[in-house]
Amino acid sequence: MKKFALVIGHTKSKDKGAFSETLGLSEYDYNLMVAKELKALCPEMFDIYTHEVQDYYQRQKGLAYKVNQKNYDAVFELHFNAASPLANGTECCHYFNSKKGKAIAELISKEVSLYYKTTLRGVNGAKALVNKQDRGYWFTYLPKAPAVIIEPFFGSNPSEAKLFKDVNLYAHVLYSAIKKI
Numbered sequence: 297m298k299k300f301a302l303v304i305g306h307t308k309s310k311d312k313g314a315f316s317e318t319l320g321l322s323e324y325d326y327n328l329m330v331a332k333e334l335k336a337l338c339p340e341m342f343d344i345y346t347h348e349v350q351d352y353y354q355r356q357k358g359l360a361y362k363v364n365q366k367n368y369d370a371v372f373e374l375h376f377n378a379a380s381p382l383a384n385g386t387e388c389c390h391y392f393n394s395k396k397g398k399a400i401a402e403l404i405s406k407e408v409s410l411y412y413k414t415t416l417r418g419v420n421g422a423k424a425l426v427n428k429q430d431r432g433y434w435f436t437y438l439p440k441a442p443a444v445i446i447e448p449f450f451g452s453n454p455s456e457a458k459l460f461k462d463v464n465l466y467a468h469v470l471y472s473a474i475k476k477i
C-alpha cells in the first residue's frame with residue numbers, strides 16, 4: 297500500500313494561517329480536521345504531522361528530517377488560499393524540478409476542481425516553486441518524496457469557501473484523488 301504524509305500547514309498557535317470568515321476557521325484548524333477525516337478513511341495510508349516551530353525554514357527542516365526517515369510516496373502540506381473576496385480557484389505547488397511533484401500537483405488540482413467546479417489556477421492548477429523566496433519553497437524542496445502544497449480554494453471568497461464547508465466531503469474528494477497516485 298502507498299503511504300502519504302499529511303502535514304498541517306502553519307502551527308497550532310501564533311501562525312495559524314489565514315482565517316476564513318465563511319468557514320469560521322483558520323487554515324490550521326480546518327486542515328487538521330481534514331487530515332483526521334482522511335486518516336479515518338484509511339489509517340494505514342496516512343501519517344499526520346504538525347509543525348511546532350515558528351521560523352519557517354527551521355520548521356521545514358525539522359519536518360523533512362522526520363518524513364525522510366520513512367518512504368512516503370508523496371508528502372502533502374494542507375492549506376487554503378486567501379486574498380481578495382473575488383480571488384478564486386484551485387492550485388497545488390511543487391518544486392520546479394520535480395516531475396513527480398508536478399504530476400501529483402496537477403492530478404490533485406484536477407480532481408478537486410472537477411468535483412467542485414472551481415477554476416484551475418496557473419497552468420493545469422500546478423505552480424512551480426523556483427526561488428527560495430517563493431512561499432512554500434522549502435516544504436517542496438527538502439523532503440525526499442515528492443512534496444506538494446494543496447491550496448484547494450480561497451477561504452477569503454465566501455461563495456467558494458462555502459463549497460468546502462463540509463470537511464468530510466472534501467476529505468473524500470482528496471482521498472479519491474490521492475488513491476489515483
Ligand SMILES: [Zn+2]
Binds near residue numbers: 323
Ligand atoms: Zn497557508
